[in-house]
Amino acid sequence: MNLDEIAEIVIARAGDKRRFIVAVAGPPGAGKSTLAEALHKALLARGETAEVLPMDGFHMDNGILEARGLLPRKGAPETFDVRGFADILRAVRQADEEVLVPVFDRSREIAIASARPISPDTHIVLAEGNYLLIDAAPWSRLADFFDLTIFVGPEEEVLRERLTARWVHYGLDEAAIAWKLDGNDLPNGRFIIVNSRPADIRIETF
Numbered sequence: 423m424n425l426d427e428i429a430e431i432v433i434a435r436a437g438d439k440r441r442f443i444v445a446v447a448g449p450p451g452a453g454k455s456t457l458a459e460a461l462h463k464a465l466l467a468r469g470e471t472a473e474v475l476p477m478d479g480f481h482m483d484n485g486i487l488e489a490r491g492l493l494p495r496k497g498a499p500e501t502f503d504v505r506g507f508a509d510i511l512r513a514v515r516q517a518d519e520e521v522l523v524p525v526f527d528r529s530r531e532i533a534i535a536s537a538r539p540i541s542p543d544t545h546i547v548l549a550e551g552n553y554l555l556i557d558a559a560p561w562s563r564l565a566d567f568f569d570l571t572i573f574v575g576p577e578e579e580v581l582r583e584r585l586t587a588r589w590v591h592y593g594l595d596e597a598a599i600a601w602k603l604d605g606n607d608l609p610n611g612r613f614i615i616v617n618s619r620p621a622d623i624r625i626e627t628f
Contacts, residue, residue: 423625425457428572429464431623435570436470436546441517443547443560443567446474447554447618448574449611450497451584453628457574458550460628471539475514478489479524479533494601496531499553499612504560511549511567517542529592552610555618565619572626573621581611 436442441504446458458474480503485582487493492501513521522536540547551560555571585607589599 423623425460425464428623429461429617431467431547432461432465432471432570433468438465441515441547442545442569443511443515443549445554445568445571446548446550446574447552447621449569449581449614450552450607451581451588452574452576454550454574457628458548462548470546471544472546472548473538475510475523475540475546475547475549477502477507477554479537480525480535481526483532495606497606498555499613502553504563508563511564514540514547515567529575552614555621556614557617557619571621572623574625575615575616575628578608578611580627581608
């Protein structure tokens with residue numbers, strides 16, 4: 423399924439609903455962010471109003487992670503503020519006022535609060551993140567917020583290649599990249615693949 427087909431499905435399903443929320447999920451390096459941004463542009467080009475809501479804005483602060491011994495595992499399921507994300511999704515679902523959402527700055531490894539506005543007039547919101555479809559608490563509390571779900575799931579070799587390129591881009595040395603891959607990113611990816619609910623749309627790569 424290509425981008426145009428996905429955009430048409432989203433528009434058809436959204437119809438005249440006041441607010442339509444799409445979940446774009448998958449392992450680290452799968453292409454979720456790329457798909458969400460491309461889909462955002464495709465929707466705008468078709469005259470829709472849309473915004474992207476990234477789950478990465480809900481990373482716990484490094485100070486909290488360090489105190490809990492979780493800093494090396496940043497990006498794992500237990501290192502996110504799931505309740506905070508659910509609260510934002512609930513507010514976005516209401517579509518009755520502007521909602522300011524946080525955005526993650528990967529170059530500084532911090533979340534920036536109130537970095538992106540979602541207007542009450544926005545028709546379609548693309549929620550994007552690794553764990554949106556996890557079928558276990560606390561992530562399962564998110565299920566009722568989504569009107570359509572998309573899962574991007576490449577083979578592990580593709581994920582390894584893409585993640586290696588990501589961490590090279592951010593200046594990590596060989597040892598740090600090896601830890602990122604096999605100590606955190608790929609184990610998280612396997613967890614996501616095994617524990618995610620079936621999606622309405624599944625694509626192998628983007």
